């Protein structure tokens with residue numbers, strides 16, 4: 540059985556009167572791509588913030604590799620090998636790929652000299668590891684010249700350099716073309732093949748369906764569905780389920796009870 544990298548048990552988070560999450564259970568195993576889906580306001584961002592330790596849950600338990608953790612924080616999350624690649628990717632576009640990968644954690648030697656060649660070598664290795672092979676770009680290329688998908692690759696390579704075991708990708712394919720999305724999927728598959736795990740958050744259910752091994756759907760702060768890839772036939776199944784959860788009974792149901800009439804008033 541695959542090692543359980545992280546497990547959230549009965550996690551709740553409230554902001555004053557607002558319940559962002561209520562009793563969420565979520566786990567990610569080694570080498571697994573978990574797709575996290577849900578409508579606006581479902582609680583996805585709150586869950587990411589809890590996983591990355593920047594927001595503390597109001598209640599619930601966090602287990603890392605089977606052991607309950609106390610004093611969960613951003614530092615603990617990093618120690619546990621959890622890295623988040625945010626939607627804006629937080630890359631310095633006027634800098635080179637290598638500078639972006641090592642930013643804040645430069646390889647230095649005696650008297651603090653930067654080990655430039657060593658960094659270039661290591662950046663090449665990381666890029667190869669995630670399948671970022673290019674005849675055009677080298678570690679010394681400027682990030683601003685890269686496409687959207689390739690920039691995701693740089694952010695993923697940086698996460699791996701930081702020893703990530705679980706990489707959280709927050710909307711990695713939003714606003715990307717089909718070709719660029721395919722590049723991101725290629726990186727994700729390489730990361731999975733290396734035995735690391737991915738939590739893939741996406742608004743586009745088709746994208747999540749294509750890449751995830753398991754799906755977790757949030758609805759108004761609760762897990763509405765958790766299903767293996769083999770249990771879901773198509774992205775449409777997921778979309779239909781999501782619509783049913785949001786509007787139980789659909790419009791037909793509303794008509795039956797006369798609610799539709801009241802709703803339009």
Ligand SMILES: Nc1ncnc2c1ncn2[C@@H]1O[C@H](COP(=O)(O)OP(=O)(O)OP(=O)(O)O)[C@@H](O)[C@H]1O
Pocket residue numbers: 554557558559577578579580581582583584585586
């Ligand atoms: N800092 C905060 N203070 C008060 N309420 C918050 C805060 N952060 C989130 N919420 C509320 O918690 C609920 C869940 O929000 P969250 O941002 O986690 O959802 P989401 O699924 O990420 O949505 P989106 O896809 O729109 O980003 C929402 O009702 C939101 O208004």
